Amino acid sequence: MAEPENPTNPIPEESKKEPKATAPAAEPQQGDKAPAPKAEAPAKAPGTKKPARQKKEQPAAAAGASENLSLSADDVEKPKVVKAKGSKNVYSGIAHVLSTFNNTIVTITDMKGDVIGWSSAGKVGFKGSRKSTAYAAQMVAQDASRQAMGHGLKEVEVLVRGPGAGRESAVRALQAIGLDLTVIRDVTPVPHNGCRPPKQRRV
Numbered sequence: 001m002a003e004p005e006n007p008t009n010p011i012p013e014e015s016k017k018e019p020k021a022t023a024p025a026a027e028p029q030q031g032d033k034a035p036a037p038k039a040e041a042p043a044k045a046p047g048t049k050k051p052a053r054q055k056k057e058q059p060a061a062a063a064g065a066s067e068n069l070s071l072s073a074d075d076v077e078k079p080k081v082v083k084a085k086g087s088k089n090v091y092s093g094i095a096h097v098l099s100t101f102n103n104t105i106v107t108i109t110d111m112k113g114d115v116i117g118w119s120s121a122g123k124v125g126f127k128g129s130r131k132s133t134a135y136a137a138q139m140v141a142q143d144a145s146r147q148a149m150g151h152g153l154k155e156v157e158v159l160v161r162g163p164g165a166g167r168e169s170a171v172r173a174l175q176a177i178g179l180d181l182t183v184i185r186d187v188t189p190v191p192h193n194g195c196r197p198p199k200q201r202r203v
């Protein structure tokens with residue numbers, strides 16, 4: 001009778017031990033799943049910061065666009081007139097616009113011919129091929145007219161000479177800055193078959 005009792009006793013003990021071993025194994029599995037959502041939470045946090053960075057970049061791009069618009073605007077602001085030292089109090093004068101293929105020079109004189117303001121593309125700050133552009137002629141006319149308006153100039157008679165690209169833009173700049181244009185004349189000299197012109201460029 002002692003022999004059958006021995007095999008029956010170890011079986012229930014092993015069966016009791018098996019659930020105990022499986023129970024703690026299941027607990028760590030549940031514990032491992034719990035921190036998994038915590039790892040996902042920091043992954044979402046950087047995603048929320050991206051729109052904030054885009055918002056900061058957008059105003060910078062908008063500021064750059066506004067600067068480009070201000071530089072490319074065709075409207076000319078009227079300058080603040082400051083009287084020059086030894087101003088001559090000249091009310092009317094003559095604006096001589098010399099526009100060549102390489103440069104634009106604007107000289108403003110009184111009715112006697114005394115210079116009260118002048119400017120050129122090189123004086124304004126342009127170099128090389130940019131001196132012959134229409135924009136350079138506009139800046140030249142503005143600079144010369146500011147100097148002349150410091151002497152009290154209000155009316156101008158415009159004399160245009162040369163075949164350059166800055167003829168019209170210089171005249172428009174004089175009008176836009178606030179001067180009254182009484183007369184616009186083209187005084188380009190025309191030869192009676194005098195000197196031989198330079199040869200044409202081979203481009």
